[in-house]
Amino acid sequence: MKGWRDKALESTAALLEAYTSGPSGPWQLAYSGGKDSTVTAAQALRMLLLLKPDQRDRPIYITSADTGIDLTTYPTKLAEFKRMERIIKRYDLPAEIAEVCSG
Numbered sequence: 001m002k003g004w005r006d007k008a009l010e011s012t013a014a015l016l017e018a019y020t021s022g023p024s025g026p027w028q029l030a031y032s033g034g035k036d037s038t039v040t041a042a043q044a045l046r047m048l049l050l051l052k053p054d055q056r057d058r059p060i061y062i063t064s065a066d067t068g069i070d071l072t073t074y075p076t077k078l079a080e081f082k083r084m085e086r087i088i089k090r091y092d093l094p095a096e097i098a099e100v101c102s103g
Contacts, residue, residue: 008043015047019058031064031097033072033080041084048093060095 002010019027029044031037041062048056062084066074081097088095 011043012047012050015043016050019047020051020055024058026058027060029060029062031062031077032067033064033077038080045084045087045093045095048095049091053092056094058094060093062095062097063100064097065100 027044029037029041031041044060044062048060064077064081066077084095084097087093088097
């Protein structure tokens with residue numbers, strides 16, 4: 001049985017493959033603040049960190065909406081956004097966090 005480290009490495013390798021050899025264009029990640037979307041966003045940022053700056057040629061948009069039905073509280077989501085923003089700015093990653101109106 002594979003442990004979490006093996007699974008994390010495999011998912012990072014899959015992201016690297018898709019980012020560097022997949023169709024060109026930006027990536028769009030939906031972020032709710034739950035476990036799945038948080039892991040996905042973290043893995044995407046880790047993947048970018050593994051690439052040389054000149055290989056980071058596709059933007060990643062991490063998009064969220066306050067639907068009012070997510071289990072994650074809005075302040076918790078904002079705290080995660082701040083953590084991600086620090087990493088994005090510190091390493092000059094081609095990623096952007098955007099909140100959209102939920103109607």
